[in-house]
Amino acid sequence: MAKIELLQSPLPRLEEIQKKVFCKEATHFLWKLHTHFDSKIEQLTKTRLKTSVELQSALAFKETPEWKDKSWKVGPLPLRLQNRHLDLGDVSASNAAHFTAALNADVQGVQVDFDDGHCPTWKNQLLAYNNINLAVNGKLVGAPSNIATCPVLMLRPRAWNMIDHDILINGKEAIGPLVDFGILMYHNAKKLYEANSGPYFYLSKLEGASEAALWNEIFVWTQNELGLPQGSIKACVLIENILSTFEMEGILYVLKDHCMGLNCGIWDYCASIISKFGTHEQFLLPDRNKYVNMDKKFLKSYMSLVVKICHYRGALATGGMAAAMLKPGSNGQDEKSKEIVNNVLESKMKEINAGVDGFMVYDTRLVPYINELWKKSSSTPNQIHRIMEVEVTAQDLLTIPSGGVTLQGLKHNVAVTILFIYHWLAGIGHFFYTGNVEDSATAEISRAQIWQWIRFAVTLEDDQRQVTARLVEKIATNFAVYAHKNLCRSNAERKRLNAAKYMSLEIFLSRNPPEFITTYLNDNHKFRTLHNKALLSNL
Structure with a gap:
């Protein structure tokens, strides 16, 4: 008998959902999946630690005869994946209203997110799994009744760093991405396949080909178990690690039989450079809002290489997400909104000219403008025919742009970090601040930069002060005072904000900061206490 224990009891209104999501058959499948791959994922974690210890500032392109052979291509793209012009990003299916609005949008895909824009509380997990299942079966209120007429669901499970503390399998805490993948596949894969609409995935935070090979092995095993033809699963890998x-x-x-292409994730990518090489001063990343963008050589080279390799191998290359938000109630016609729209279109036009086949936005009000941009810019569903003749060296990818640090940039990074933790403690994975949607990717780069600026006592451009622990603590305290007045309405919210401030300072000042802010939060007793609602509940 499958040995699975659910360590949370749901709220009364979610009891039936939990029974449906974690039914006997689904849990048996989940147990088999974990039992088969647990030791390999344990080895993956150990390999990551070993690589981090051994890693030097010099990196070289890894090549094998099989990889470099000129004859191979990725498998043919299904019809619904041949046009990937526009996805909506950071869509957590736990928010039924947001998920439903996304399914009704005029886009090619919806990034159904269990990663950057999602907070994996037990409640959120149950709601998200259930809402996806309802949508696939045409029963989600307000959504299209036929999944084949919706944008394709691009399911993004948690990344390898995330443990599911709410489930024990064979006496061990479960592996977050396997839980998401297993439950989503068991309940939805056949319906999606029959509707020519999946199952399709985004894969986050991979650190090389060996990790992609493990996902491929998981795909092959799962398709055999569920009676799906090999190659049914297609995945887009986010290249968000150096x-x-x-x-x-x-x-x-x-992944060639299961791969649709690669995606650029700028802020996680930049944060990974600090994580891997941040103790070397030549990798000091300047103020991201002023000096870091896709026009800079190290990021321009990164995107060019993604496009070149993908198109040469018959795969899609997609860009990042436009995080800009129009002001509430705007239809895009006021002057400020027009400025935001024009800035988004300008940046996305650069990506189109670079050869990308699509990208993401968050705000659905930007969709008509992006669709019109694609109509004017391209007469084909994708740009795979454009083979980019560019040469990118390791030095191109590892040369950090010049520039300093501004007081405003420091304040912004402090605020984003505190607010991200504040919302995570509330069970919310993304939030809105100064006209943008912020998620774990922007929180990662924000907290990583502050840690690095303190480490090297960077001098501010504005007033020649050095970035010190004392200065950062002062800025954090001032922001918390402001947020208490403008954000907090209850004593619980004020306590949560105080906790977020002190947790932020802890990672800013850590001698060896956590590789991922989500790992730090997911494993933190404060978060787990706030969302641990129950005694042991066994299946």
Whole structure:
């Protein structure tokens, strides 16, 4: 008998949902999946730690004869994946209203997110699994009744760093991405396949071809178990780690029967550079709002390489997400909104000219403008026919742009970090601040930069003060005072904000900061206490 224990009891109104999501058959499948792959994922974690210890500032492109052979291509793209012009990003299916609005949008896909824009409380997990299942079966209120007429669901499970503390399998806490993948596949894969609409996935935070190969093995095993033809699963790998950039061709090769392409994730990518090399001063990343953008050589080279490799191998290359938000109630016609729209269109036009086949936005009000941009810019569903003749060296990818640090940039990074933790403690994975949607990717780069600026006592451009622990603490305290007045309405919210401030300072000042802010939060006793509602509930 499958040995699975659910360590949470749901709220009364979610009891039936929990029974449906974690039914006997689904839990048995989940147990088999974990039992088969647990030791391999344990080895993946150990390999990551070993690589981090051994890693030096010099990286070289890894090549094998199989990867470099000129004859291979990724498998043919299904019809619904041939046009990937526009996805909506950061859509947590736990928010039924947001998820439903996304399913009704005039886009090609919806990034159904269990990663950057989602907070994995037990309640959120149950609601998200259930809402996806309802949508696939045409029963989600307000959504299209036929999944084949919706944008494709691009399911993004948690990344390898995330443990599911709410489930024990064979006496061990479960592996977050396997839980998401297993439950989503068991309940939805056949329906999606029959509707020619999946199952399709985004894969986050991979650190090389060996990790992609493990996902490929999981895909093959799962398709056999569920009676799906091999190659039914298609995945887009997010290249948001500096190590993966040097193995992109290998990632496509090992996933070639299950791969649709690669995606650029700028802020996680920049944060990974600090995580891997941040103790070396030549990798000091300047103020991101002023000096870091896709026009800079290290990011422009990164995107060019993604496009070149993908198109040469018959795969799609997609860009990042436009996080800009129009002001509440705007239809895009006021002057400020027009300025935001024009800025988004300008940046996305650069990506189109660079050869990308699509990208994401968050605000659905931007969709008509982006669709019109694609109509004017391209007469084909994708740009795979554009083979980019560019040469990118390791030095191109590892040369950090010049520039300093501004007081405003420091304050912004402090605010984003505190607010992200504040919302996570409330069970919310993304939030809105100064006209943008913020998620774990922007929180990662924000907290990483502050840690690095303190480490090297960077001098501010504005007033020649150095970035010190004392200065950062002062800025954090001032922001908390402001937020208490303008954000907090209850004593519980004020306590949560105080906790977020002190947790932020802890990671800003850590001698060896956590690799991922989501790991730090997911494992933190404060978060787990706030969302641990129950005694042991066994299946």
